[in-house]
Amino acid sequence: MSRGAFIVFEGLDRAGKSTQVSMLLQALKDRSIPAQKQVFPDRTTAIGGIINDYLAKKVELPSEAVHLLFSANRWECKNSIQESLEKGTTLVVDRYAASGAAYSSVTTGRPLEWCRAPDQGLPAPDLVLFLEVSPEAQKTRPDWGGERFERDETQSKVAKSFRQLATSNWVFVDAGRTKEEVHQDVLDFALKAIEACKQQPIGKLDE
Ligand code: TMP
Numbered sequence: 094m095s096r097g098a099f100i101v102f103e104g105l106d107r108a109g110k111s112t113q114v115s116m117l118l119q120a121l122k123d124r125s126i127p128a129q130k131q132v133f134p135d136r137t138t139a140i141g142g143i144i145n146d147y148l149a150k151k152v153e154l155p156s157e158a159v160h161l162l163f164s165a166n167r168w169e170c171k172n173s174i175q176e177s178l179e180k181g182t183t184l185v186v187d188r189y190a191a192s193g194a195a196y197s198s199v200t201t202g203r204p205l206e207w208c209r210a211p212d213q214g215l216p217a218p219d220l221v222l223f224l225e226v227s228p229e230a231q232k233t234r235p236d237w238g239g240e241r242f243e244r245d246e247t248q249s250k251v252a253k254s255f256r257q258l259a260t261s262n263w264v265f266v267d268a269g270r271t272k273e274e275v276h277q278d279v280l281d282f283a284l285k286a287i288e289a290c291k292q293q294p295i296g297k298l299d300e
């Protein structure tokens with residue numbers, strides 16, 4: 094039996110990731126391709142609850158501790174990710190390890206290698222769709238600026254870190270267009286990835 098694809102959306106805050114995740118899931122459903130959504134941080138777990146309070150500025154924690162919580166939040170889901178992919182379900186994921194490293198390299202000031210280390214050994218994405226958005230467009234989107242990292246200076250530094258993390262399975266998508274235009278590109282890349290990884294083993298981050 095062929096496995097599902099591990100498809101991750103990355104990008105700055107308010108790049109339109111959640112919208113594109115929903116549109117891609119619907120398009121896969123329409124094609125009878127089994128697919129499931131996963132969001133990081135997963136705010137529904139015990140660890141996710143602390144992350145949520147930290148992002149909402151209700152608790153203060155050292156940036157390094159938060160970094161490890163974000164990673165732990167992914168490790169909590171490792172088995173379910175693996176099982177879903179193995180049974181043939183494609184995962185459409187809103188943020189993953191690259192967000193962890195890109196944001197924390199800015200907030201902790203530590204090297205990218207340090208930030209990447211806790212995620213090593215987790216299942217690796219087959220495709221990373223990086224949604225590019227301009228600072229002007231970000232601000233026009235609802236609720237901008239409410240959460241902890243939603244500041245211009247942080248976002249522009251995070252954008253630079255993301256670029257340093259890109260590998261051959263990343264594609265950069267211009268998210269400044271209409272959501273339908275963005276979706277067309279996304280769907281195209283996703284269908285190719287689903288086909289290409291069918292008989293491939295699931296990769297691991299940095300191993
Ligand atoms: P969200 O806006 O996608 O819900 O993510 C919440 C914030 O958390 C966002 O500013 C990005 C940040 N983040 C990290 O700093 N590290 C991580 O590992 C993840 C998944 C998100």
Ligand code: MG
Nearest residue numbers: 105106107240
């Ligand atoms: Mg956000």
